[in-house]
Amino acid sequence: MSGSKVGLEVKNLRVVYDGFIAVADTSLRVNAGESLGIVGESGSGKSTVLRAICGLAPRQSGTVQLIGQSQDPLPLPGSKPFRRLVQMVFQDPYGSLHPRQTVDRILAEPLAIHNMDDAETRIERALEEVGLGTGFRFRYPHQLSGGQRQRIAIARALILEPQILLLDEPTSALDASVQAEVLNLLEDLRARRGLTFVMVSHDLAVVTHLCERLMVMQRGQTVELLSSIDLAANRVSDPYTRTLMEASTGFRRGSEEIGEPA
Amino acid sequence: MTGLSATDPVLVVDDLRVSFPNRDGGRFEAVRGVSFTLGRERLGIVGESGSGKSQTGRAILGLTAPEGLVTAKRLEFHGTDLLRCSPRQRRELRGGRIAMVLQDPKFSLNPVMTIGDQVVETLLAHTRISAKEARAKAIAALEAVQIDDPQRVYKLYPHEVSGGMGQRAMIAMMLIANPELLIADEPTSALDVTVQLQVLAILDALVIQRGMGLIFISHDLRLVSTFCDRILVMYAGRVVEEIAAGGLADAKHPYTRGLLNCLPRLGDNRHPLPTLDRQPEWAL
Numbered sequence: 001m002s003g004s005k006v007g008l009e010v011k012n013l014r015v016v017y018d019g020f021i022a023v024a025d026t027s028l029r030v031n032a033g034e035s036l037g038i039v040g041e042s043g044s045g046k047s048t049v050l051r052a053i054c055g056l057a058p059r060q061s062g063t064v065q066l067i068g069q070s071q072d073p074l075p076l077p078g079s080k081p082f083r084r085l086v087q088m089v090f091q092d093p094y095g096s097l098h099p100r101q102t103v104d105r106i107l108a109e110p111l112a113i114h115n116m117d118d119a120e121t122r123i124e125r126a127l128e129e130v131g132l133g134t135g136f137r138f139r140y141p142h143q144l145s146g147g148q149r150q151r152i153a154i155a156r157a158l159i160l161e162p163q164i165l166l167l168d169e170p171t172s173a174l175d176a177s178v179q180a181e182v183l184n185l186l187e188d189l190r191a192r193r194g195l196t197f198v199m200v201s202h203d204l205a206v207v208t209h210l211c212e213r214l215m216v217m218q219r220g221q222t223v224e225l226l227s228s229i230d231l232a233a234n235r236v237s238d239p240y241t242r243t244l245m246e247a248s249t250g251f252r253r254g255s256e257e258i259g260e261p262a
Numbered sequence: 263m264t265g266l267s268a269t270d271p272v273l274v275v276d277d278l279r280v281s282f283p284n285r286d287g288g289r290f291e292a293v294r295g296v297s298f299t300l301g302r303e304r305l306g307i308v309g310e311s312g313s314g315k316s317q318t319g320r321a322i323l324g325l326t327a328p329e330g331l332v333t334a335k336r337l338e339f340h341g342t343d344l345l346r347c348s349p350r351q352r353r354e355l356r357g358g359r360i361a362m363v364l365q366d367p368k369f370s371l372n373p374v375m376t377i378g379d380q381v382v383e384t385l386l387a388h389t390r391i392s393a394k395e396a397r398a399k400a401i402a403a404l405e406a407v408q409i410d411d412p413q414r415v416y417k418l419y420p421h422e423v424s425g426g427m428g429q430r431a432m433i434a435m436m437l438i439a440n441p442e443l444l445i446a447d448e449p450t451s452a453l454d455v456t457v458q459l460q461v462l463a464i465l466d467a468l469v470i471q472r473g474m475g476l477i478f479i480s481h482d483l484r485l486v487s488t489f490c491d492r493i494l495v496m497y498a499g500r501v502v503e504e505i506a507a508g509g510l511a512d513a514k515h516p517y518t519r520g521l522l523n524c525l526p527r528l529g530d531n532r533h534p535l536p537t538l539d540r541q542p543e544w545a546l
Contacts, residue, residue, distance in 0.1 A: 041454040042425070146311070175310040175481060177538035180524035184534040202455060209526035209535070232529030247455040248528065250488030251462050 005032035013062035035197035037207030040217035087157035093149030147178035272475035306490035367428025378416030426457035
């Protein structure tokens with residue numbers, strides 16, 4: 001199934017909650033096999049973009065579509081094949097796994113929903129792929145560490161053999177050493193399976209490590225689109241991006257006037 | 263403030279141990295012999311989850327869970343032996359002379375009380391003043407943490423303010439009784455990077471102005487190293503290394519070095535990232 005790689009294109013996406021414009025006319029394009037990072041503060045609408053792509057947030061206007069070389073028409077958003085191809089990994093592995101389901105059941109559920117056969121081998125393979133042995137199969141989430149939980153969340157997304165992975169702050173709830181392990185795992189999986197990533201994070205260093213291009217958002221709008229290489233070389237044009245860059249280097253005495261007060 | 267000279271240590275911790283019962287009848291030691299002396303300075307305690315850094319802070323304040331056992335050769339705050347205090351004395355110290363800022367304002371502020379009322383409550387618990395005076399002081403405290411319109415924020419409930427604002431309100435609440443020691447347990451981890459720095463700048467200014475001792479507990483080695491005068495690195499309940507501010511590059515312990523090394527850096531092309539290879543002897 002799904003031999004050809006797919007990318008994603010979002011045009012003029014607008015998400016409105018009760019009159020509050022969470023995302024205002026944002027467009028983005030990720031080619032097959034590419035990875036795009038979205039950075040911004042909380043409330044900038046970065047997570048909402050991901051949620052709108054996979055149908056968890058209502059789209060008021062704008063289009064989401066898959067792009068690829070395939071001859072057959074690609075599935076439309078909201079359809080079952082689309083949801084199989086586009087999977088999401090959430091921020092907090094403490095909140096995104098069902099506390100009363102074993103790992104086995106957590107991984108079996110997406111397979112049942114999408115009528116995929118051979119659940120047994122798929123579950124074993126998925127666990128193997130994220131670096132957890134089959135010994136973890138009948139554990140409950142509370143018997144796992146944060147890093148192990150996030151691996152299960154990644155396994156749950158990968159078990160459907162998706163082409164696009166939407167990552168919503170996949171490492172921000174994890175310790176630094178565990179973060180490195182999860183980032184390596186994601187990178188390795190991407191190389192092996194030719195996945196397309198859209199990753200949201202507030203940490204510029206993490207985003208530039210994993211993504212070639214990034215998009216900076218502020219108050220629902222795209223502020224700047226740039227490549228990771230440009231960012232690392234300090235070639236940024238927008239003052240907000242610069243503020244974020246400076247903030248990521250740590251605290252400086254006498255630099256009280258960073259950004260406007262909230 | 264008290265009539266103690268500036269050179270007197272604010273806090274002396276010698277061989278602090280905190281243990282909890284585990285399932286098979288034994289005890290698990292979360293903190294295993296931590297010792298340090300704190301003057302009027304900013305001390306950072308860094309470690310990963312489970313390293314015992316938060317339990318160290320909680321033990322100093324007397325907030326260890328009831329089943330936990332705290333022992334130490336010395337645990338003194340301005341000459342007061344904290345372990346031999348009555349619960350009443352401990353209560354008076356807590357929030358009065360020793361205060362604590364917690365991680366997430368969403369969970370650590372009372373959701374059904376306005377911010378102003380919470381600040382006033384702290385004040386009334388520790389000083390005898392009229393309600394009117396307390397209100398004026400609370401507003402002044404909110405102003406001191408750079409809240410623009412303190413009159414308005416005074417009347418708001420925690421869910422009506424942003425994370426950064428909530429954290430400033432908590433700092434205001436903690437500082438209103440003029441503590442001599444402030445323990446900040448991951449005070450900025452739930453905040454955005456830019457807001458994080460604003461909150462740190464406020465904390466920094468207040469610590470300097472009031473000559474408080476500050477214990478800053480965090481998992482973020484790089485942030486702490488740019489903020490504190492001295493850093494203790496904890497691993498498995500022990501202090502494995504003490505580093506002076508800015509001396510992060512000269513860290514000697516393999517754990518500290520490994521921890522620093524596994525962080526992705528801007529403009530750095532390391533694929534895959536080095537991971538931390540934990541050695542069993544670090545935990546000895």
